[in-house]
Amino acid sequence: MLTKVYSVTNFGLNATDVEVEVNVADKGFPGFGIVGLASKAVEETKERVKTAIINSDIEFPNSKITVNLAPADLPKDGACYDLPIAIGIITATSDVKLPQEKSFFFGELSLDGSLRHTKGVFLLAVLAKETGVKNVFVPRLCANEASVIEDINVYPVDSLKSLIRHLKKEKEIEPLNTVNTDDVLSDIKADFDFSEILGQEQAKRALEIAAAGGHNVFMMGPPGSGKTMLSRAMTGILPNLTERESLEVTKIFSITGNIPAGGSIIRNRPFRSPHHTTSQVGLIGGGSNPRPGEVSLAHRGALFLDEFPEFSRNTLEALKQPLEDGYVSISRAAGSVTFPAQFILIAAANPCPCGFLGDLKKECKCNAHQIINYKKKLSGPIMDRIDIHLNVPAVGVDKLMINKSTDLLAEKSSEIKIRVARARSIQTKRFKDISNVHCNADMKNKHLKEFSKLSDSANLLLKQAVNKFGLSARTYFRLIKVSRTIADLAESEEITETHVAEALQYRIRNNDY
Amino acid sequence: MIKSWRTWPIQKLESSDFPEQLKIIKNCPKSLYYRGNYNKNIFDNSISIVGSRNITRYGKEIVSKMVPDLLLNKLCIISGFMYGVDCEVHNKCVENNGITVAVLGGGLDYLSPIENDSLYTEILNNNGLVVSEYEPDFKPTLWSFPQRNRIVSGLSTVGVLVVEAGIKSGSLITARVGDEQKKKIFAVPGPINSKTSEGTNYLIKNNLAKLVTCVEDILERPVLNYKQENIFINNLSGLELEIFNLLHQDSLTIDELSLTLNLSVNEISSTISLMSLKGITEEELGKIYLIN
Numbered sequence: 001m002l003t004k005v006y007s008v009t010n011f012g013l014n015a016t017d018v019e020v021e022v023n024v025a026d027k028g029f030p031g032f033g034i035v036g037l038a039s040k041a042v043e044e045t046k047e048r049v050k051t052a053i054i055n056s057d058i059e060f061p062n063s064k065i066t067v068n069l070a071p072a073d074l075p076k077d078g079a080c081y082d083l084p085i086a087i088g089i090i091t092a093t094s095d096v097k098l099p100q101e102k103s104f105f106f107g108e109l110s111l112d113g114s115l116r117h118t119k120g121v122f123l124l125a126v127l128a129k130e131t132g133v134k135n136v137f138v139p140r141l142c143a144n145e146a147s148v149i150e151d152i153n154v155y156p157v158d159s160l161k162s163l164i165r166h167l168k169k170e171k172e173i174e175p176l177n178t179v180n181t182d183d184v185l186s187d188i189k190a191d192f193d194f195s196e197i198l199g200q201e202q203a204k205r206a207l208e209i210a211a212a213g214g215h216n217v218f219m220m221g222p223p224g225s226g227k228t229m230l231s232r233a234m235t236g237i238l239p240n241l242t243e244r245e246s247l248e249v250t251k252i253f254s255i256t257g258n259i260p261a262g263g264s265i266i267r268n269r270p271f272r273s274p275h276h277t278t279s280q281v282g283l284i285g286g287g288s289n290p291r292p293g294e295v296s297l298a299h300r301g302a303l304f305l306d307e308f309p310e311f312s313r314n315t316l317e318a319l320k321q322p323l324e325d326g327y328v329s330i331s332r333a334a335g336s337v338t339f340p341a342q343f344i345l346i347a348a349a350n351p352c353p354c355g356f357l358g359d360l361k362k363e364c365k366c367n368a369h370q371i372i373n374y375k376k377k378l379s380g381p382i383m384d385r386i387d388i389h390l391n392v393p394a395v396g397v398d399k400l401m402i403n404k405s406t407d408l409l410a411e412k413s414s415e416i417k418i419r420v421a422r423a424r425s426i427q428t429k430r431f432k433d434i435s436n437v438h439c440n441a442d443m444k445n446k447h448l449k450e451f452s453k454l455s456d457s458a459n460l461l462l463k464q465a466v467n468k469f470g471l472s473a474r475t476y477f478r479l480i481k482v483s484r485t486i487a488d489l490a491e492s493e494e495i496t497e498t499h500v501a502e503a504l505q506y507r508i509r510n511n512d513y
Numbered sequence: 514m515i516k517s518w519r520t521w522p523i524q525k526l527e528s529s530d531f532p533e534q535l536k537i538i539k540n541c542p543k544s545l546y547y548r549g550n551y552n553k554n555i556f557d558n559s560i561s562i563v564g565s566r567n568i569t570r571y572g573k574e575i576v577s578k579m580v581p582d583l584l585l586n587k588l589c590i591i592s593g594f595m596y597g598v599d600c601e602v603h604n605k606c607v608e609n610n611g612i613t614v615a616v617l618g619g620g621l622d623y624l625s626p627i628e629n630d631s632l633y634t635e636i637l638n639n640n641g642l643v644v645s646e647y648e649p650d651f652k653p654t655l656w657s658f659p660q661r662n663r664i665v666s667g668l669s670t671v672g673v674l675v676v677e678a679g680i681k682s683g684s685l686i687t688a689r690v691g692d693e694q695k696k697k698i699f700a701v702p703g704p705i706n707s708k709t710s711e712g713t714n715y716l717i718k719n720n721l722a723k724l725v726t727c728v729e730d731i732l733e734r735p736v737l738n739y740k741q742e743n744i745f746i747n748n749l750s751g752l753e754l755e756i757f758n759l760l761h762q763d764s765l766t767i768d769e770l771s772l773t774l775n776l777s778v779n780e781i782s783s784t785i786s787l788m789s790l791k792g793i794t795e796e797e798l799g800k801i802y803l804i805n
Binding site: 505 | 566567569570596597626628708766767768771772778779782783784785786787789790792796797798799800
């Protein structure tokens with residue numbers, strides 16, 4: 001008996017449908033074989049399917065079983081074929097019938113016949129909608145990922161047994177209700193608030209500018225000055241994800257299995273903070289079946305690289321392309337894929353290897369050569385791609401708490417967020433006709449002329465600064481971009497002297513590196 | 514195109530041609546290699562400046578205060594071409610087009626530290642000298658640095674000025690050697706809680722060095738000074754003046770300024786930018802300093 005069940009395979013961020021052909025032959029020695037470029041995980045399906053079927057009180061046929069995963073030249077990876085293969089065997093040998101309309105089956109089986117959390121359900125649902133597939137049968141634990149997609153029936157499956165009962169129409173599974181994305185996206189809370197951070201008002205202001213204009217930030221300061229806390233709070237002032245952005249992020253999170261069991265679409269802007277031992281592939285993405293790396297997981301959010309100079313040189317150099325282009329292209333033998341990677345880079349470093357250079361209370365234990373080598377790693381093209389450079393000195397708590405109660409001064413993230421959102425909406429309006437430019441940081445030099453009108457005094461100030469500080473052309477343009485964002489925050493059409501003067505505080509300084 | 518130091522010929526100086534003050538020191542080298550235009554007269558009025566490799570902001574301020582005045586009074590400044598104070602001294606000399614002499618701890622062809630490549634050239638182009646007692650390809654070792662210190666101090670007529678020094682440092686060796694050579698030792702006092710001022714404070718406390726705070730203390734005569742130019746005070750806006758007065762007492766961060774003046778960070782930031790454009794302030798590691 002031959003049956004055909006439909007499932008999907010993922011390559012990069014694209015899903016393709018796969019025909020799972022199961023043939024249970026009457027003749028020949030009993031056996032179980034899978035063909036169609038199956039990986040090790042798929043090979044092991046045999047044992048899981050066999051045991052799960054038997055443990056679901058269904059007889060496993062004592063005959064020659066051949067499974068073909070078509071198209072045969074596309075590599076298949078993952079345990080998601082457990083369910084379609086099991087269903088194929090059962091329908092081939094019993095009176096259980098597949099639904100009339102084309103349906104996707106997807107999910108990993110446990111030995112007791114229940115279904116486990118499986119990655120990639122969101123992409124499956126997107127494909128189902130695009131190709132007009134009516135029903136998808138996915139594990140209940142990850143069924144919510146598919147619930148935002150309209151016009152398809154998502155059946156959350158608990159176990160093989162319950163699915164069989166459904167197919168036999170003994171006890172039907174209720175399909176999930178479609179969830180409205182706007183409702184989901186409206187209520188979000190950040191896990192850190194700016195008002196919890198004592199002092200560091202300048203750093204907060206710099207991060208506000210970064211959030212408003214999408215600028216990358218570099219922070220330098222001794223240990224314990226609050227670099228990490230500031231960065232974590234950053235997601236709280238970024239504007240809410242729009243529906244389109246959320247779906248983009250959900251795709252990436254789904255394919256990497258980063259959506260927790262029961263989770264639906266991603267609502268918060270991602271905040272990723274990979275450790276400095278992360279490999280180049282881990283950060284950028286890659287592998288023989290290419291997977292997104294941390295830069296893509298931080299898409300539409302923030303990528304925080306603490307101890308920036310401790311990352312290996314290669315890893316840092318590989319950041320250049322995503323920083324410049326906003327995506328990563330990975331080519332492997334199996335094919336080439338493109339992952340989006342539009343993120344705000346927040347890099348943090350100590351002023352020297354021991355961290356206490358310039359600290360008054362603790363002595364720096366590094367020798368001059370160590371410090372020079374440490375700073376050498378920071379120099380070059382990467383630092384050039386960062387708009388906002390910032391020193392974060394240690395907070396002298398005593399100094400900050402004598403005169404005034406800090407509670408009064410500290411501003412809540414929600415208040416800052418309103419300003420940021422306003423600045424962003426100005427930018428959205430400004431760049432509506434230009435593709436690939438979403439915020440001020442994305443502007444190319446040709447756009448600067450058009451959108452960054454400088455007042456005469458601002459122009460003069462810039463000229464003075466270029467001469468006095470010996471600024472490079474690149475720094476000059478970065479300066480204008482940051483000034484543009486500061487002006488947007490002040491809701492001013494023209495960039496004035498004050499805006500440029502403030503932006504000058506965040507310029508790259510030669511003596512720092 | 515500036516001529517690189519490598520194109521300058523290495524010449525050899527026999528001990529008979531040494532400046533008089535060098536001839537009489539203990540263990541006087543038999544000969545010296547040098548690059549540059551040798552002229553015995555430049556050593557007639559010379560001072561050695563030594564100090565810690567880990568220079569702090571304080572040390573930099575001392576150097577930028579003392580060196581231009583010393584040069585103005587026609588002194589030639591000798592130092593050891595190492596990181597920190599040495600480099601800062603040479604750099605300041607070059608900046609002010611003064612004559613400076615670098616005594617290397619290795620051979621003249623062995624660039625150490627490698628970061629000083631352009632400094633080497635600039636010293637020569639400003640009529641300075643780079644000298645060494647070792648063969649040109651000699652690699653500097655742990656012992657060669659203290660050994661060359663006797664030349665650093667021996668070449669000076671005025672004495673040895675210690676700027677910033679730890680308690681166990683080469684600068685204190687130079688001071689001791691200088692003392693044995695009957696040179697005058699000067700030391701600039703530092704904050705008592707600073708590790709890099711322990712050595713200088715120790716010298717002063719034990720009467721091993723004379724406490725100096727300005728060039729007049731060293732030369733013990735009225736000297737020419739760069740006038741503190743006060744023109745900018747008149748051009749300061751109200752807020753700038755307030756900030757100026759605060760910074761006069763202590764260097765502060767932008768946060769501290771905004772708290773004290775009860776103004777927003779962005780106002781302070783842009784004012785500070787304007788002040789640094791006027792050459793009044795300078796920022797280092799998040800702190801704002803007044804430029805002296």
